[in-house]
Amino acid sequence: MTSVVVEGPRVAAPRASHRRGWWRRNWVSLAFLAPGVIWLLAIVVYPTIATIRFSLYDETATKFVGLHNYASVFSTDAILTAFKNNIIWVLVFPFFVTFIGLMVAVLTERIRWATAFKAVIVMPIVFSTTASALVWRTIFDLDPHIGVVNAIEQTVSDWFSTPGAYPLNSAIGQTAASLASFNATGGPGGTLLSKSAVHPGGTVMMGLTRVSAVTLQTLGAQTPLAPQKMAGGIAGLVWNDFSPLQTSNTTTIVSDEHGLPNLRLSLVSSTGSSVASTVTNSSGDFSFSHIAPGSYHVEILGSNFQNAFVGTFWLGAQSITPTSGLNQTAQSLLSVPLIDLAMIISYIWIWAGFAMVLIGAGLAALNREVLEAAEIDGATEWQTLRRVTIPMLAPVLTVVFVTMVINVLKVFDIILNMAPGSSQGPATTLALSIYNDGFTGGIHSGVASTIAVILFILVIPAMLWNLKKIKGGNS
Amino acid sequence: MTIAAPVKERRVVGLAKRLRLSKAVVNVILALVAIFWLVPTISLLVISLRPESLFGVSGWWTVFTTPSQLTFGNYATIFSQGFATGGVLDSLLTSLEITIPATLLVTLISSLAAYSLVFGSWRGRDMIFLGIVGLMVVPLQVALIPVVQLYREMGDLFGLNPYGTIPGVIIFHVAFGLPFGIFLMRNFLTGIPKDLLEAGRIEGAGEWKIFYRIVLPLALPAIASLAIFQFIWVWNDLLVALVFLGGNVHSPLTIFLYDQTRSLAANYWIVSTGAVVSIFVPLIVFFSFQRYFVRGVLAGAVK
Numbered sequence: 001m002t003s004v005v006v007e008g009p010r011v012a013a014p015r016a017s018h019r020r021g022w023w024r025r026n027w028v029s030l031a032f033l034a035p036g037v038i039w040l041l042a043i044v045v046y047p048t049i050a051t052i053r054f055s056l057y058d059e060t061a062t063k064f065v066g067l068h069n070y071a072s073v074f075s076t077d078a079i080l081t082a083f084k085n086n087i088i089w090v091l092v093f094p095f096f097v098t099f100i101g102l103m104v105a106v107l108t109e110r111i112r113w114a115t116a117f118k119a120v121i122v123m124p125i126v127f128s129t130t131a132s133a134l135v136w137r138t139i140f141d142l143d144p145h146i147g148v149v150n151a152i153e154q155t156v157s158d159w160f161s162t163p164g165a166y167p168l169n170s171a172i173g174q175t176a177a178s179l180a181s182f183n184a185t186g187g188p189g190g191t192l193l194s195k196s197a198v199h200p201g202g203t204v205m206m207g208l209t210r211v212s213a214v215t216l217q218t219l220g221a222q223t224p225l226a227p228q229k230m231a232g233g234i235a236g237l238v239w240n241d242f243s244p245l246q247t248s249n250t251t252t253i254v255s256d257e258h259g260l261p262n263l264r265l266s267l268v269s270s271t272g273s274s275v276a277s278t279v280t281n282s283s284g285d286f287s288f289s290h291i292a293p294g295s296y297h298v299e300i301l302g303s304n305f306q307n308a309f310v311g312t313f314w315l316g317a318q319s320i321t322p323t324s325g326l327n328q329t330a331q332s333l334l335s336v337p338l339i340d341l342a343m344i345i346s347y348i349w350i351w352a353g354f355a356m357v358l359i360g361a362g363l364a365a366l367n368r369e370v371l372e373a374a375e376i377d378g379a380t381e382w383q384t385l386r387r388v389t390i391p392m393l394a395p396v397l398t399v400v401f402v403t404m405v406i407n408v409l410k411v412f413d414i415i416l417n418m419a420p421g422s423s424q425g426p427a428t429t430l431a432l433s434i435y436n437d438g439f440t441g442g443i444h445s446g447v448a449s450t451i452a453v454i455l456f457i458l459v460i461p462a463m464l465w466n467l468k469k470i471k472g473g474n475s
Numbered sequence: 476m477t478i479a480a481p482v483k484e485r486r487v488v489g490l491a492k493r494l495r496l497s498k499a500v501v502n503v504i505l506a507l508v509a510i511f512w513l514v515p516t517i518s519l520l521v522i523s524l525r526p527e528s529l530f531g532v533s534g535w536w537t538v539f540t541t542p543s544q545l546t547f548g549n550y551a552t553i554f555s556q557g558f559a560t561g562g563v564l565d566s567l568l569t570s571l572e573i574t575i576p577a578t579l580l581v582t583l584i585s586s587l588a589a590y591s592l593v594f595g596s597w598r599g600r601d602m603i604f605l606g607i608v609g610l611m612v613v614p615l616q617v618a619l620i621p622v623v624q625l626y627r628e629m630g631d632l633f634g635l636n637p638y639g640t641i642p643g644v645i646i647f648h649v650a651f652g653l654p655f656g657i658f659l660m661r662n663f664l665t666g667i668p669k670d671l672l673e674a675g676r677i678e679g680a681g682e683w684k685i686f687y688r689i690v691l692p693l694a695l696p697a698i699a700s701l702a703i704f705q706f707i708w709v710w711n712d713l714l715v716a717l718v719f720l721g722g723n724v725h726s727p728l729t730i731f732l733y734d735q736t737r738s739l740a741a742n743y744w745i746v747s748t749g750a751v752v753s754i755f756v757p758l759i760v761f762f763s764f765q766r767y768f769v770r771g772v773l774a775g776a777v778k
Contacts, residue, residue, distance in 0.1 A: 025596065026595060032682070033591035036588035036607070036653050039650050039653060043625075047619075047620075050621035108505065119765070122761075126760070126768075127754045130729040134732060134747075137736070148535075349512065412713075413714065431614075435616075439619075455617070
């Protein structure tokens with residue numbers, strides 16, 4: 001074997017030894033390549049072919065079913081929902097992330113703390129999508145004591161209308177008038193008025209009902225105090241006229257009833273103008289002193305019953321687009337669940353740094369002279385950006401855009417981690433469907449493989465295009 | 476002319492003024508953007524530093540008015556649990572057990588393959604390279620089910636079923652890291668002059684020696700980019716671990732967090748603290764090798 005003359009003239013060498021010579025020269029090089037190629041053949045190439053085959057078989061991969069799985073994919077509402085959501089992601093996310101990346105990259109060139117700024121924007125890329133999704137899940141939480149977005153919404157809403165101590169939910173038909181029990185009647189603007197007139201030196205009692213025990217406890221309501229007459233003034237009581245012990249007694253105070261604290265009251269004269277105002281004490285008692293003679297009514301202001309703040313359920317599946325009256329399939333295809341918006345915002349937070357880095361590198365490679373020429377010609381910054389910078393950056397921008405399209409075609413982690421159980425179904429995507437259909441409750445290869453093949457087909461054109469662009473850019 | 480000159484001058488002054496103004500505006504805008512970008516990270520950190528009892532009672536932002544809320548209690552609890560199965564530190568260890576071998580293997584195998592593709596003298600190297608690059612197109616979702624079954628068949632044939640084990644996760648990660656790894660390394664190695672290798676050959680060094688004595692040291696920047704990229708990719712993976720780790724009692728941090736989230740309100744203290752632990756490692760990697768990471772991102776735009 002070793003006697004073969006490797007360096008001998010090739011024409012003269014016998015065929016077998018020629019091949020052996022080739023082998024001898026190249027076996028180390030091939031051995032270097034072998035682990036990678038074998039690994040790829042076993043874990044990437046073979047499984048891809050197997051998946052295509054599985055997509056033509058039933059769920060247990062035993063019976064050939066032709067294109068049946070493909071037909072069922074396009075007629076299953078849950079999978080149509082996944083398609084719909086992927087389309088929303090593809091339409092919205094790549095555009096915004098590229099746009100924000102571009103803006104930030106352009107602006108960063110003009111500040112001195114660019115390095116620090118870039119680090120801040122890029123940082124989320126190194127976080128796991130799982131961790132990021134959990135953070136954003138709390139940010140968008142419905143409870144304004146957890147979610148900062150709803151806390152801001154609440155603050156803003158409180159500027160315009162402070163919730164009352166006894167908030168009613170008008171959405172379920174609660175009105176102030178429905179609370180009236182004794183000597184009280186609904187007035188204009190959601191107020192309550194005492195039925196009987198009262199004069200200085202007299203007393204007034206108003207009974208309300210249906211105030212929840214929780215509200216009473218929170219406000220620290222005490223046993224009601226019967227009002228004592230006072231000269232030149234009006235004393236009174238507003239109490240929760242409901243006793244579990246004496247349910248039929250609706251005209252007098254019972255010991256286990258409660259006064260209603262913190263009610264804003266106004267004293268209204270016979271002409272209808274407010275002459276004094278006060279707030280009830282913890283026993284529900286109140287008084288107006290130094291009142292001119294005349295006939296008055298006590299008014300419980302409408303602001304006491306102002307609606308409580310109801311946050312936005314950002315993580316919910318309620319649709320942004322109107323979907324009432326549509327059948328199930330049309331709803332799967334046309335609804336845009338609010339959580340998609342919340343997740344896209346979160347995903348922009350994760351990926352804008354990537355867009356910025358790529359676009360920033362493109363900017364750095366731009367011909368400065370062209371930009372300066374534009375500036376000298378008197379172009380405004382906006383004109384320079386629109387007419388010169390963006391067209392010159394077009395190749396980079398499209399690479400970023402297409403990369404993000406590929407990315408969101410496969411979007412998975414953020415939905416699994418950010419959507420609460422009730423929103424998982426409406427927010428699902430193709431990648432999530434593959435996991436749910438294929439791996440929950442044992443392996444089911446049919447439909448999951450079919451979705452995987454479709455995902456593959458969707459990704460191919462974008463990927464090939466990108467590879468071509470990148471290869472062209474390198475050479 | 477005499478009229479035009481001052482007008483032009485004025486315009487130049489106006490432009491300069493506008494530029495100066497816009498510089499201040501740019502600074503303000505970017506400062507706001509930076510704050511917006513920092514809020515989620517800060518909120519996570521603050522939540523992990525507040526006692527569990529305050530979660531849902533008052534917002535994390537109240538810490539700025541009452542800093543006395545801050546406590547290391549959650550971290551103390553985690554560390555007092557030590558490496559007990561199912562704890563945060565156990566998951567941290569599992570994440571490392573998956574990520575480090577997966578990163579080393581991808582780096583080594585990619586470098587070897589790229590070396591062969593660049594410096595080999597056999598024909599068809601470009602075709603094979605194109606084929607490997609083409610595999611970057613394959614979404615990993617496509618391979619999940621057949622690989623699970625392949626693992627089972629391996630179990631039947633050799634008695635070694637990687638399903639549900641850490642090597643099972645690593646094998647899959649390596650496979651899907653290779654196309655990009657080979658792509659990156661090959662592009663870098665083509666820049667190394669062949670004369671350097673010839674010099675080594677003349678001195679009688681074998682291919683392996685040339686590889687690790689001459690080529691690897693020169694390729695260190697590319698290796699660093701690839702290793703960091705791969706490390707962060709595997710560290711942050713949830714899907715592959717979910718599929719291939721099955722019901723393994725040791726789970727990486729991403730699965731740990733995912734499991735805890737399903738009962739979010741009940742134990743958010745451990746979710747937030749675990750999340751901080753999980754981002755801590757990639758952050759260190761990122762800030763230590765930021766330059767290489769950015770280079771890897773630029774090269775890996777396709778992944």
